[in-house]
Every structure is written in structure tokens, then in C-alpha cells.
Amino acid sequence: MATHKIAVIAGDGIGQEVMPEGLRVLEAAADKFGIDLQIDHFDFSSWQYFERHGQMLPDNWKDQIGGHDAIYFGAVGWPEKIPDHVSLWGSLLLFRREFDQYVNLRPARLMPGITCPVVRRDGSARAPGEIDMVIVRENTEGEYSSIGGRMFAGTEREIVMQETVMSRVGVDRVLKFAFDLAQSRPKKHLTSATKSNGIAITMPYWDERVAEMAKAYPDVTVDKFHIDILTAHFVQRPDFFDVVVGSNLFGDILSDLGPACTGTIAIAPSANLNPGRTHPSLFEPVHGSAPDIAGQAKANPIGQIWSGALMLDFLGHRAAHDAVLQAIEQVLAPGSGAPRTPDLGGCAKTQDLGRAITQAL
Amino acid sequence: MATHKIAVIAGDGIGQEVMPEGLRVLEAAADKFGIDLQIDHFDFSSWQYFERHGQMLPDNWKDQIGGHDAIYFGAVGWPEKIPDHVSLWGSLLLFRREFDQYVNLRPARLMPGITCPVVRRDGSARAPGEIDMVIVRENTEGEYSSIGGRMFAGTEREIVMQETVMSRVGVDRVLKFAFDLAQSRPKKHLTSATKSNGIAITMPYWDERVAEMAKAYPDVTVDKFHIDILTAHFVQRPDFFDVVVGSNLFGDILSDLGPACTGTIAIAPSANLNPGRTHPSLFEPVHGSAPDIAGQAKANPIGQIWSGALMLDFLGHRAAHDAVLQAIEQVLAPGSGAPRTPDLGGCAKTQDLGRAITQAL
Numbered sequence: 001m002a003t004h005k006i007a008v009i010a011g012d013g014i015g016q017e018v019m020p021e022g023l024r025v026l027e028a029a030a031d032k033f034g035i036d037l038q039i040d041h042f043d044f045s046s047w048q049y050f051e052r053h054g055q056m057l058p059d060n061w062k063d064q065i066g067g068h069d070a071i072y073f074g075a076v077g078w079p080e081k082i083p084d085h086v087s088l089w090g091s092l093l094l095f096r097r098e099f100d101q102y103v104n105l106r107p108a109r110l111m112p113g114i115t116c117p118v119v120r121r122d123g124s125a126r127a128p129g130e131i132d133m134v135i136v137r138e139n140t141e142g143e144y145s146s147i148g149g150r151m152f153a154g155t156e157r158e159i160v161m162q163e164t165v166m167s168r169v170g171v172d173r174v175l176k177f178a179f180d181l182a183q184s185r186p187k188k189h190l191t192s193a194t195k196s197n198g199i200a201i202t203m204p205y206w207d208e209r210v211a212e213m214a215k216a217y218p219d220v221t222v223d224k225f226h227i228d229i230l231t232a233h234f235v236q237r238p239d240f241f242d243v244v245v246g247s248n249l250f251g252d253i254l255s256d257l258g259p260a261c262t263g264t265i266a267i268a269p270s271a272n273l274n275p276g277r278t279h280p281s282l283f284e285p286v287h288g289s290a291p292d293i294a295g296q297a298k299a300n301p302i303g304q305i306w307s308g309a310l311m312l313d314f315l316g317h318r319a320a321h322d323a324v325l326q327a328i329e330q331v332l333a334p335g336s337g338a339p340r341t342p343d344l345g346g347c348a349k350t351q352d353l354g355r356a357i358t359q360a361l
Numbered sequence: 362m363a364t365h366k367i368a369v370i371a372g373d374g375i376g377q378e379v380m381p382e383g384l385r386v387l388e389a390a391a392d393k394f395g396i397d398l399q400i401d402h403f404d405f406s407s408w409q410y411f412e413r414h415g416q417m418l419p420d421n422w423k424d425q426i427g428g429h430d431a432i433y434f435g436a437v438g439w440p441e442k443i444p445d446h447v448s449l450w451g452s453l454l455l456f457r458r459e460f461d462q463y464v465n466l467r468p469a470r471l472m473p474g475i476t477c478p479v480v481r482r483d484g485s486a487r488a489p490g491e492i493d494m495v496i497v498r499e500n501t502e503g504e505y506s507s508i509g510g511r512m513f514a515g516t517e518r519e520i521v522m523q524e525t526v527m528s529r530v531g532v533d534r535v536l537k538f539a540f541d542l543a544q545s546r547p548k549k550h551l552t553s554a555t556k557s558n559g560i561a562i563t564m565p566y567w568d569e570r571v572a573e574m575a576k577a578y579p580d581v582t583v584d585k586f587h588i589d590i591l592t593a594h595f596v597q598r599p600d601f602f603d604v605v606v607g608s609n610l611f612g613d614i615l616s617d618l619g620p621a622c623t624g625t626i627a628i629a630p631s632a633n634l635n636p637g638r639t640h641p642s643l644f645e646p647v648h649g650s651a652p653d654i655a656g657q658a659k660a661n662p663i664g665q666i667w668s669g670a671l672m673l674d675f676l677g678h679r680a681a682h683d684a685v686l687q688a689i690e691q692v693l694a695p696g697s698g699a700p701r702t703p704d705l706g707g708c709a710k711t712q713d714l715g716r717a718i719t720q721a722l
């Protein structure tokens with residue numbers, strides 16, 4: 001079996017703390033399933049690198065990691081040292097765009113042993129698996145654009161503009177991915193996030209492309225909601241959703257809100273996919289670098305570990321993915337006696353949870 | 362005492378059903394507090410008007426309602442007949458911009474008798490008043506812009522662009538309103554919604570203006586969150602928030618999500634304010650025309666009624682506002698024996714609830 005080359009970038013803050021646990025589980029899974037991994041570590045995409053070099057990445061970053069099969073990523077951002085938009089556009093957002101990772105795939109599932117913060121209408125608690133959705137986010141264009149600027153700076157007439165850019169190519173390819181995914185799932189239900197009543201130029205276009213694409217998927221149930229009421233539905237009936245597709249910004253919002261509705265965003269994984277495999281895909285937890293808890297070894301590593309499972313799946317090892325997921329569920333299950341980090345109501349350390357999941361595997 | 366001239370526009374769908382109840386309570390409050398109201402009804406801003414005239418408003422709409430002290434508005438939008446962006450930009454969004462209603466004020470409070478869908482961390486239910494925030498939304502510019510268009514239409518190269526526009530005047534005036542409001546409340550806590558890590562041209566500007574404005578309000582505690590994690594915090598710790606200020610789009614999202622976290626957006630009110638009173642302000646429920654339940658007399662009229670209370674307050678009648686709020690709370694209180702619409706778990710009609718609140722007043 002071919003060796004998979006993995007570029008590891010732990011990055012900032014708790015990225016440094018959860019990555020070792022992600023690798024611990026990844027390597028254990030590789031052992032168990034006889035998967036050959038070559039792990040290369042890179043220290044760029046961090047504030048320390050920026051302090052030394054005045055930029056987030058080396059000039060030849062594409063040569064260094066572009067030939068890998070996947071990037072296993074921790075987190076980036078340290079606002080005390082670098083403004084977020086500088087660090088993010090200088091690394092993560094650049095990877096997504098330059099490596100054409102046009103799908104950002106983010107499952108949100110209510111796991112066993114987690115108190116779900118959103119109750120049913122009658123006030124009763126939701127059961128594990130009752131929330132089980134996947135957010136498909138456009139990941140290269142839309143509201144995250146680099147066209148715009150400022151005029152009359154420093155005066156009363158100051159004005160700042162930024163384009164939202166949607167292309168047919170960009171919209172259609174992510175929609176196609178989302179429709180295919182919906183079709184492959186039992187519920188075959190796709191929800192599109194829009195805001196065509198207010199954002200009346202780009203969003204009606206999005207709706208138009210959804211309607212066009214839907215024709216090719218007669219067996220997929222399609223609905224659309226404006227993003228404002230959609231966030232309300234996430235809280236009021238999260239069990240309604242199956243696959244949810246949204247623009248770069250709307251997908252960003254929904255993929256924090258969805259996991260929040262399942263109890264904790266600390267466990268949420270994400271896959272930045274280049275489905276055509278022309279460049280490496282990138283796997284990272286949904287959470288960020290969390291400066292407020294960094295350095296205390298109390299971050300929950302499950303988002304990182306689950307992202308590693310998605311990477312194994314993308315590399316063709318479905319069984320290994322499933323085994324890691326099962327190990328996570330086993331450790332989270334009430335009564336498992338396994339350690340829990342503070343966000344899960346315990347006082348265990350990051351490492352303890354990583355070790356317990358490795359054990360379970 | 363001067364007569365207040367109120368322009369009433371019931372609009373589409375359940376707007377037609379909740380408005381009579383709004384007026385019922387408004388007139389009862391006027392009676393009780395000796396307030397002189399002149400109520401003028403207008404039939405434009407509805408799909409029926411559009412069918413007859415080919416436009417949402419008469420050409421002289423500004424002459425017809427521009428001289429009123431306030432607009433009491435139901436809802437607009439009937440996608441079966443008119444695309445939402447046509448109806449909305451042809452009426453409500455036009456009022457907001459042309460009448461320079463640059464503040465959209467939206468309280469979200471957990472009321473008695475309502476099951477709160479978001480529980481505390483330990484799984485216990487939240488108490489009335491535990492969530493009590495006001496969302497201040499910029500209401501004339503930002504993401505809701507009319508600059509942009511489409512190129513290479515109908516081809517593979519098709520591209521659609523839309524500008525987000527932020528002006529210093531536009532940003533500063535809504536921030537000033539939000540800071541003043543925060544300063545006037547016991548918690549003196551202002552949260553700014555941003556996304557400066559991703560939307561890296563306009564949003565860093567927003568942050569810059571917030572930081573600048575904060576200097577003039579040393580007694581206000583200011584924090585900022587990216588919109589993605591902010592929606593998660595709304596679910597996980599809604600009690601943390603006091604005044605939350607956001608751009609047009611972010612304010613739109615948060616002012617559906619906030620009320621959803623307090624149990625029902627059907628009761629949420631909003632005030633589109635022109636603080637300088639150069640043009641009329643507009644008062645409307647947060648909910649829309651709700652085609653799915655229109656015509657069945659089951660809509661909850663409290664959003665409309667509460668919006669009427671905000672109007673009374675804006676017109677200088679704080680005591681009348683407070684009395685209406687008290688009547689609403691009294692009717693909602695568990696054990697009040699008052700009727701409840703389906704969204705509140707009962708089977709009462711819109712009118713029943715309107716009458717009960719009038720009675721309580």
C-alpha cells in the first residue's frame with residue numbers, strides 16, 4: 001500500500017496542545033489498520049514564525065507542502081501578536097484558496113455523554129444521534145473576498161467597500177458536492193442557506209443555481225431558509241436538518257452554531273476538501289487557537305482527533321475512520337469512567353483524553 | 362397634548378392578522394393614558410397592491426406617509442406571487458433607507474411562561490429575565506447594498522458581485538446609539554459582532570470604529586466576537602449579553618437567533634429608528650409574513666403588540682409602554698389561565714390573545 005504523506009502544522013495556541021493527541025490517535029489507527037503514514041512537521045503558520053520571518057509562511061511554502069496528500073492542521077491566530085486578518089489570510093485562508101479546497105465539510109452530531117444545550121419543545125433532553133447534520137460550506141470565494149478598499153481615509157467621508165464574489169464555477173461545484181452527499185444519505189434532505197430577500201444581488205443568484213442543480217436530483221428533498229430564520233431553526237429544531245449548504249460566510253456561521261447546538265464546538269471536526277485531488281486537502285478542528293485557555297493543557301482534543309478520522313476517510317480508509325469515531329463515542333459515553341476535559345464538565349488534561357481514546361481504539 | 366399621526370401598513374400574510382390585535386392594544390393604551398392618536402391605514406406594501414399596480418408602493422408614497430410621526434408595520438413578503446427581494450427592496454428596505462431609520466433596535470428577553478429552548482450548562486431550565494439583551498442593528502448600509510451586478514450571464518464564466526459598503530458616518534452613528542444605550546443600562550456591557558479575521562476589508566474597519574468610540578465610554582465594558590462563535594455563545598450563554606451591536610447582516614441574524622433562544626420569535630418586537638426624527642420611525646414584529654400559517658388566525662400577535670409598545674415609548678409615553686409590557690407578561694405568566702396560540706403550546710386564536718392582553722391592560 002502506498003505511503004500517505006501528511007504535512008502537520010500545529011500552529012498557534014491550543015493547536016500545539018491538541019495536535020499531539022491527534023497524532024497519537026492517528027498513529028494508533030495507522031498501526032491497527034496497517035496504514036503507512038509519513039508525517040512531516042512544519043513550524044510555519046504561527047506567531048512565532050511570523051516574529052522571526054515577518055510573514056506567516058516561507059516563500060516556498062507550496063513546494064514544501066504542496067506535494068503532500070493531506071495537511072493535518074491545528075489552529076492559527078494570536079491576536080495579541082498579529083491582527084487576525086493578517087495571520088489568517090497569510091496562512092489558513094491562503095491554503096484553502098491556493099489549494100482549491102472548495103468544500104469545507106463539517107459534521108455536527110449529538111454525541112453520547114454530552115449535555116445538549118437545546119431541548120425539545122416540551123423541555124425534555126435530546127438523545128445522542130437526534131442531531132446529525134453535515135454542513136457543506138463554500139470555501140474559496142463569496143464573502144471572503146480580496147477585492148475592495150478604503151477611500152477618504154481618516155476623514156468624515158471615509159468609506160470602505162468589499163465585494164462579495166460568486167462565480168458559476170464556484171457555486172455549482174460546491175452545490176454538486178452537497179447534492180451528491182445528500183443523495184448518499186438516508187434522509188436525502190438538502191437545506192440551502194440564503195438571504196436573497198436582503199442581499200439582493202448575490203443571494204438570488206445562489207438560489208437560482210440551487211434551483212437549477214435540484215433538477216438533476218429529483219430524489220433529494222430541497223428547501224431553503226434565509227440565514228436569520230435558519231439560525232433560529234437550528235436552535236428550535238436541529239433534528240430537522242441533514243445536509244446544509246451555504247456560502248463561505250453562512251457556512252462559517254452555521255458550522256459553529258450547529259456544533260454549539262450539539263453541546264460543544266471543541267469536538268467538531270472539519271475537512272477542507274479538494275475533491276479532484278489536484279492539491280492537498282486540509283483537516284482541522286472547527287475551534288480556533290483559543291488564547292484564553294492556551295498553555296493550560298485543558299483543551300479538548302476531540303475536534304483534532306475527529307478531523308484526523310476524516311483525513312483517514314479521505315485517504316481511503318473508511319474502516320479506520322469508523323474505528324476512531326467509535327473510540328471517541330465509547331470514551332464520551334456516560335459511565336465510561338473515561339477522563340473529561342473542563343468543557344465536558346471534568347478536570348482531565350488534554351493528554352488524558354487523547355490517551356483514553358487511543359486506549360479505546 | 363399633540364396628536365400623534367400613525368401610518369398603519371398591515372402588509373402581507375399574518376401581518377393582516379396580527380395588526381388588528383396590535384391596534385386593539387395600542388388604542389386601549391392610548392385611552393388609558395390619554396394619548397391622542399390619529400390612525401391612517403394604507404394598503405400598499407402588499408402583494409395585492411403589487412398585482413394591481415405593478416409596484417409595491419405608489420409613486421407619492423413619501424408624501425403619503427412621510428409626514429407621520431411613526432409607521433406601524435405588519436409584515437411584507439409573499440414569495441408565491443413576488444420574489445422576496447423585489448417586495449422587500451420595494452417597501453420595507455426602502456423605508457428604512459429613505460427614512461434614514463439607521464438603528465434597528467431589537468430586544469430579546471426570556472418572558473414568564475415560555476419554555477426556554479436553551480438550558481444551562483447543568484441541563485437546568487433558565488428563569489424569566491435570565492436572558493435580557495438588546496440587539497442594535499445597523500439598518501441602512503453594510504451588506505444590504507445596491508451596488509453590484511452580473512457579468513457573462515448564462516455562460517460558464519458567469520460571475521456575480523455585490524459590494525458591502527460601510528461609511529464612517531453610517532458606522533459611527535449606530536455605534537454611538539449602542540454605546541449610549543449600554544451606558545444607560547445597569548450592566549453597561551456592549552458586545553460587538555465582527556468577522557474581521559475572514560471578511561478582512563470591511564470588518565477590520567468596523568472593529569477600528571468600535572475601538573475609537575470606546576474611548577469616549579470608559580465606563581462601558583466592551584468585547585467583540587466573530588459572528589460564528591458569537592452565535593455559539595448565544596446558545597451556550599445567552600445570559601452573558603446586554604447590548605449587542607452588529608452590521609446590517611449580523612444584526613439581522615442575531616436578532617432572529619436571540620429571540621429564538623428566548624423561546625419564540627413570534628413575540629419579538631423591533632423598532633427601526635430615526636433618532637433625529639427627521640423622518641418617521643417604523644415599528645414591526647421581527648417575524649415575517651409567515652405564508653405557511655397565514656389565513657388560519659393562529660399567529661401570535663405579541664410581536665406586533667410589543668412593537669406598538671416600543672412605538673409608544675418612542676413617542677414619549679414610557680408609562681404606556683411599561684403598562685403594555687406588564688400586560689403581556691401577565692398574560693404569558695404560567696397559571697394566568699390566559700389563552701395561548703399554537704406556538705406557545707395552546708390552541709387559541711390570534712384574537713383571543715389580543716383580547717386577553719387588552720383585558721389585562
Ligand SMILES: CC(C)[C@H](C(=O)O)[C@@H](O)C(=O)O
Pocket residue numbers: 197198228438449454613647649
Ligand atoms: C425581510 C427581510 C429583508 C428583513 C431583513 O433582512 O432586514 C427581515 O429579516 C428583518 O429582519 O427585518
Ligand SMILES: CC(C)[C@H](C(=O)O)[C@@H](O)C(=O)O
Pocket residue numbers: 077088093252286288558559589
Ligand atoms: C479563523 C477564521 C478565518 C475561519 C473562517 O472564518 O473560515 C474559522 O472561523 C473557520 O471557520 O475555519
